[in-house]
Amino acid sequence: MNFDWGAIAANAKFLLVQGLLGFGVYGGGTLRLAIPAILLGFLVGIILGLARLAQRPWIHYPAVVYIEFIRGVPLVIVIFYFWFLVPVLIGRPVPEYWVALTAFVIFEGAYIGEIIRAGIQSVAKGQVDAATAAGLNYAQTMIHVILPQAVRNMIPSLVTQFIVLFKDTSLASIIGMMDLTKAAQTVSEREIKPFEMYLFIAVVYWCFTYSMSRFAQWLEVRMSPEKSS
Amino acid sequence: MFGFLGMTYEFKWSVLWAQPHLTWLIDALLTTLRLASISWCIAVLLGIVFGAMRTVPFRPIRAIATFYVEFFRNVPLLVWLFFWYFGAPEVFPEVIRQWFIRHGIEFWSGVAAVSVYHGARLAEVIRAGIQAIPKTQLEAGLSSGLSVVETYRLIIIPIALRLIVPPATNESLNLLKNTSLAMTIGVSELTFAARQIETYSAKPVEALTAAAMIYLGLCLLISSTMNWIEGKFAIPGLIARGARAEH
Numbered sequence: 001m002n003f004d005w006g007a008i009a010a011n012a013k014f015l016l017v018q019g020l021l022g023f024g025v026y027g028g029g030t031l032r033l034a035i036p037a038i039l040l041g042f043l044v045g046i047i048l049g050l051a052r053l054a055q056r057p058w059i060h061y062p063a064v065v066y067i068e069f070i071r072g073v074p075l076v077i078v079i080f081y082f083w084f085l086v087p088v089l090i091g092r093p094v095p096e097y098w099v100a101l102t103a104f105v106i107f108e109g110a111y112i113g114e115i116i117r118a119g120i121q122s123v124a125k126g127q128v129d130a131a132t133a134a135g136l137n138y139a140q141t142m143i144h145v146i147l148p149q150a151v152r153n154m155i156p157s158l159v160t161q162f163i164v165l166f167k168d169t170s171l172a173s174i175i176g177m178m179d180l181t182k183a184a185q186t187v188s189e190r191e192i193k194p195f196e197m198y199l200f201i202a203v204v205y206w207c208f209t210y211s212m213s214r215f216a217q218w219l220e221v222r223m224s225p226e227k228s229s
Numbered sequence: 230m231f232g233f234l235g236m237t238y239e240f241k242w243s244v245l246w247a248q249p250h251l252t253w254l255i256d257a258l259l260t261t262l263r264l265a266s267i268s269w270c271i272a273v274l275l276g277i278v279f280g281a282m283r284t285v286p287f288r289p290i291r292a293i294a295t296f297y298v299e300f301f302r303n304v305p306l307l308v309w310l311f312f313w314y315f316g317a318p319e320v321f322p323e324v325i326r327q328w329f330i331r332h333g334i335e336f337w338s339g340v341a342a343v344s345v346y347h348g349a350r351l352a353e354v355i356r357a358g359i360q361a362i363p364k365t366q367l368e369a370g371l372s373s374g375l376s377v378v379e380t381y382r383l384i385i386i387p388i389a390l391r392l393i394v395p396p397a398t399n400e401s402l403n404l405l406k407n408t409s410l411a412m413t414i415g416v417s418e419l420t421f422a423a424r425q426i427e428t429y430s431a432k433p434v435e436a437l438t439a440a441a442m443i444y445l446g447l448c449l450l451i452s453s454t455m456n457w458i459e460g461k462f463a464i465p466g467l468i469a470r471g472a473r474a475e476h
Binding site: 069071072073074075076077080081084085088163167168169170171173174181184185188194195196197198199201202205206209210213 | 238299300303304305306307308309311312315316317319320402406407409410412413420423424427433434437440441444445448449
């Protein structure tokens with residue numbers, strides 16, 4: 001077979017502007033989904049992680065059940081749940097974008113929550129005792145002592161999770177949201193150039209995820225205590 | 230019954246064991262298990278080969294392995310599925326393509342995508358496991374007259390395999406859950422069956438819950454088995470039980 005560069009050149013604008021950025025008649029867009037999903041998922045994750053560490057059982061156990069349930073179920077199932085449930089709950093059809101965003105935040109929140117929990121638990125217990133002895137209350141201990149150290153420990157896992165989330169946004173194409181994958185699907189059905197189209201978007205995804213993982217490596221070196229002290 | 234803002238949803242769990250829905254679910258579960266286990270075996274093989282290659286002190290071999298790992302794990306699995314199903318068969322000669330079409334091309338494209346993607350991810354896990362082993366072990370093996378291959382086969386890999394049980398279990402569960410994406414290319418696995426039941430019975434919540442519970446049960450079964458294996462094969466003094474590596 002001959003590799004058809006022309007097909008890529010002719011459709012690159014549609015794939016990147018509509019599929020990746022989400023500007024165009026279809027809405028959607030990989031980045032327009034990924035960025036809010038990362039921010040909101042992080043927020044939900046912090047709440048879940050702290051809830052799982054809480055002493056009170058009525059806060060602790062719901063968080064445990066939530067996290068363990070979500071982590072045992074594929075993302076596609078969660079997306080389909082929301083696809084069918086949200087319209088029933090609010091009584092009208094919902095655009096794919098909002099269904100996908102809700103599902104991602106709910107799903108990734110559980111994974112990020114686990115990272116937050118592990119990060120907080122990685123801080124030596126003596127630190128809490130020392131902070132308490134120095135007269136800090138719970139909130140002060142968290143904000144001034146535990147979290148700064150915990151965040152440093154969780155940065156590599158967090159960035160890895162953000163990379164996973166970025167790749168996972170491709171699943172929004174299953175419910176018909178026009179993201180990079182859906183755009184490639186549309187074009188390859190029209191042009192009958194699946195090899196070129198999927199390889200092209202593979203490279204586009206790769207550029208983002210690989211630079212994120214390099215950034216994570218750089219951050220890890222920069223933030224390691226051996227270097228900063 | 231369950232209602233909200235004027236809309237109601239009537240639960241009818243019996244759709245799950247009404248025929249032919251039950252047969253679909255069981256067949257689909259078997260397909261999921263078959264897809265997951267075949268892909269897992271290939272992924273583990275790829276992971277061991279490329280993971281070990283990334284630690285070899287010979288640059289060209291390392292470069293090949295790095296290319297494989299970095300390229301395949303950084304692109305979404307869904308894109309790989311479409312690539313292996315729609316794109317890749319074009320490259321093969323007609324005879325091979327016809328053979329694949331006769332033997333369930335959806336299934337084997339699914340196997341290819343899942344195993345190559347997770348092989349790259351497992352290679353990273355295995356590389357980390359190998360690099361966690363002190364270099365002196367390799368030197369000791371070489372100095373006692375073993376070849377590089379023998380040192381890897383007899384010393385490095387057996388220790389590394391134990392070190393990587395927790396992260397590798399995590400990755401295996403991801404593989405199992407990710408087989409659900411094969412529905413997009415028409416493999417009739419669990420999620421596909423859930424959608425099929427939903428289409429025939431108009432009962433999405435029941436069908437999806439059934440699939441979710443099966444996945445959840447499988448994940449719990451695997452993780453508890455692996456916990457048991459981890460405890461049974463732990464090297465005394467080397468791995469502290471409970472002190473798990475974060476992925």
